[in-house]
Amino acid sequence: MGTGRAEVVLRGSYPRGVWIPLLLLVGLLCLGLAAWAGWRALTDRPVILRQLLAGAVIEAVLVVQVVLGLVVTAAGDGPDDPVTYWGYLVTTLFVLPVAAVWAFTERTRWSSVVLVVATVTVAFLQYRLLQVWVGP
Amino acid sequence: MTSGAGRALVAVYGLLAVAATARSLVQVLRDLDRAPVAYLLSAFAALVYVVATLALARTGPRARRVAWVAVTIEMVGVVVVGTLSLLVPSLFPEPTVWSTFGAGYGFVPLVLPGLGLLWLRRTSSVPAEPRR
Numbered sequence: 001m002g003t004g005r006a007e008v009v010l011r012g013s014y015p016r017g018v019w020i021p022l023l024l025l026v027g028l029l030c031l032g033l034a035a036w037a038g039w040r041a042l043t044d045r046p047v048i049l050r051q052l053l054a055g056a057v058i059e060a061v062l063v064v065q066v067v068l069g070l071v072v073t074a075a076g077d078g079p080d081d082p083v084t085y086w087g088y089l090v091t092t093l094f095v096l097p098v099a100a101v102w103a104f105t106e107r108t109r110w111s112s113v114v115l116v117v118a119t120v121t122v123a124f125l126q127y128r129l130l131q132v133w134v135g136p
Numbered sequence: 137m138t139s140g141a142g143r144a145l146v147a148v149y150g151l152l153a154v155a156a157t158a159r160s161l162v163q164v165l166r167d168l169d170r171a172p173v174a175y176l177l178s179a180f181a182a183l184v185y186v187v188a189t190l191a192l193a194r195t196g197p198r199a200r201r202v203a204w205v206a207v208t209i210e211m212v213g214v215v216v217v218g219t220l221s222l223l224v225p226s227l228f229p230e231p232t233v234w235s236t237f238g239a240g241y242g243f244v245p246l247v248l249p250g251l252g253l254l255w256l257r258r259t260s261s262v263p264a265e266p267r268r
Binding site (some may be wrong): 095 | 140143144146155158159162231242
């Protein structure tokens with residue numbers, strides 16, 4: 001969040017052509033789900049199961065990102081700053097599940113608000129990963 | 137803190153508390169010598185967010201007082217540090233959670249204490265437990 005340096009430099013064999021499309025995919029899916037949840041919040045409705053299924057699709061792509069990161073690290077080509085890199089990625093994994101639990105316990109419009117916050121957070125963290133990839 | 141709106145506010149506070157604490161731990165434990173003032177300030181801010189989250193999540197007069205203090209510190213902190221970071225950038229060579237009014241966190245650090253203060257004020261009109 002907000003440092004000017006390229007904290008994470010992924011070099012060499014890292015599949016850039018796979019990585020960046022995956023980041024964009026998650027970002028777009030998150031913004032789409034955020035708009036959906038935002039609409040339901042405005043119209044005073046809670047999160048529904050179909051939205052959680054959409055969240056599960058996003059979570060699956062995030063898991064693919066983690067696996068890719070592990071594979072590349074195992075190949076000896078990991079991030080320059082593993083702490084920040086894995087910090088972002090592992091934190092991201094927990095955000096949507098928390099929002100899902102919220103959706104089950106909070107059957108009001110406020111579960112939709114929480115889902116908006118969660119999806120925007122995941123999209124922001126993806127943007128941060130892209131940002132540290134490209135550098136200042 | 138019994139309504140859905142209040143719980144959602146706690147959720148967002150908790151998110152910011154986790155984000156600020158995690159980042160601050162990395163900064164203080166690994167890079168403290170690079171910008172001690174900025175990083176210690178970030179650590180302080182993170183602590184205040186944790187306190188505010190816990191206080192807002194609880195009920196009772198003491199939790200409310202703590203919440204008022206913590207949220208007020210956040211509001212003052214983001215305004216003062218935000219202004220200073222623009223006027224005297226050399227004070228903060230590395231960004232803190234409050235620099236440029238929390239722009240690095242999507243201005244959430246500026247908006248959240250505003251919502252917190254509004255929330256505390258709105259719910260304070262509800263009579264609390266009887267005095268002893």
